[in-house]
Amino acid sequence: MRVKIMGAAAGGGFPQWNCGCRNCSRLRLRSFQGTARSEVQAAVSSNGSDWFLLGASPDLKTQIDHFPALQAKSGPRNSPIQGVILTSAEIDQTLGILMLREFQPLTIYATKGVQQILRETNSMFQALHRVADQARWVNISAGQTWPLATLNGADSGIVCDAFRLPGDFPSWTPASTRAELTETDAVIGLTLSSSSGKTMKWMPGAPLDSPELIESLEHCDVLFLDGAFWDDDELIHAGVSGRTARIMGHTPISGPGGTLDLLAGLTRPRKIFIHVNNTNPILDEASEAHAQVRAAGWEVAYDGMEICL
Numbered sequence: 001m002r003v004k005i006m007g008a009a010a011g012g013g014f015p016q017w018n019c020g021c022r023n024c025s026r027l028r029l030r031s032f033q034g035t036a037r038s039e040v041q042a043a044v045s046s047n048g049s050d051w052f053l054l055g056a057s058p059d060l061k062t063q064i065d066h067f068p069a070l071q072a073k074s075g076p077r078n079s080p081i082q083g084v085i086l087t088s089a090e091i092d093q094t095l096g097i098l099m100l101r102e103f104q105p106l107t108i109y110a111t112k113g114v115q116q117i118l119r120e121t122n123s124m125f126q127a128l129h130r131v132a133d134q135a136r137w138v139n140i141s142a143g144q145t146w147p148l149a150t151l152n153g154a155d156s157g158i159v160c161d162a163f164r165l166p167g168d169f170p171s172w173t174p175a176s177t178r179a180e181l182t183e184t185d186a187v188i189g190l191t192l193s194s195s196s197g198k199t200m201k202w203m204p205g206a207p208l209d210s211p212e213l214i215e216s217l218e219h220c221d222v223l224f225l226d227g228a229f230w231d232d233d234e235l236i237h238a239g240v241s242g243r244t245a246r247i248m249g250h251t252p253i254s255g256p257g258g259t260l261d262l263l264a265g266l267t268r269p270r271k272i273f274i275h276v277n278n279t280n281p282i283l284d285e286a287s288e289a290h291a292q293v294r295a296a297g298w299e300v301a302y303d304g305m306e307i308c309l
């Protein structure tokens with residue numbers, strides 16, 4: 001299975017259009033040792049020709065422009081993109097599917113709650129249903145395992161397992177809709193299994209809030225984990241928010257009870273931080289924070305990163 005990281009940043013990307021933090025300012029001035037990153041997006045394929053998207057980032061159109069394997073082949077309208085798996089209803093994870101309209105057939109896997117928010121309270125998503133057989137939505141839920149199928153029904157060679165992650169529906173969900181939703185539908189993580197028997201976990205935006213969740217991370221070969229913030233009070237120090245990482249639903253990387261601390265005993269998987277906020281010092285390859293992360297055996301995902309398993 002090929003795994004392509006098309007975007008590695010948290011919401012807003014790096015640099016963020018309205019951010020003048022130390023990282024964003026130095027990147028614009030070209031005095032930063034590190035690279036720009038677009039909003040989180042991954043694509044996976046078992047055969048190199050049929051691809052599935054994990055989430056649908058607001059930067060998806062540009063990300064496809066930078067990744068030839070996802071581009072249309074010569075001839076009439078076509079796409080190697082077979083489907084999209086949505087892990088929440090957040091704008092950062094869903095806006096990109098509107099870039100995939102243009103009458104193109106597509107399978108969209110999402111929980112019932114995520115579908116309700118997108119399809120019933122946002123009329124814009126009806127653009128995916130202008131012709132018959134355009135978007136086909138498939139209900140998934142935490143605890144479910146299913147094989148990803150191509151648009152013509154063939155086995156893709158990838159099996160997907162959804163599991164519940166802590167988190168809530170987006171803050172902008174109307175109260176009347178929220179009252180009808182099932183809490184376990186809000187945020188899911190994914191375990192993808194390749195035909196080689198190797199597995200990866202995809203958890204780009206959730207806190208490590210239980211011993212069971214932490215223990216489960218040992219059962220994969222590659223782990224993509226939320227690396228939004230280095231410090232719990234990072235946004236407060238940067239002067240951009242009064243909220244801590246933990247209040248926003250993220251486990252900070254550093255400090256007691258931080259990710260490096262909680263996962264110091266993790267031995268099996270290759271460990272990769274993704275969904276990195278633009279204020280996070282690990283983006284600066286000359287920083288002490290970056291050195292600490294690398295010394296602890298972690299990698300920092302970047303746009304264009306590719307792994308095989």
Ligand SMILES: [Zn+2]
Nearest residue numbers: 019021024278
């Ligand atoms: Zn910034």
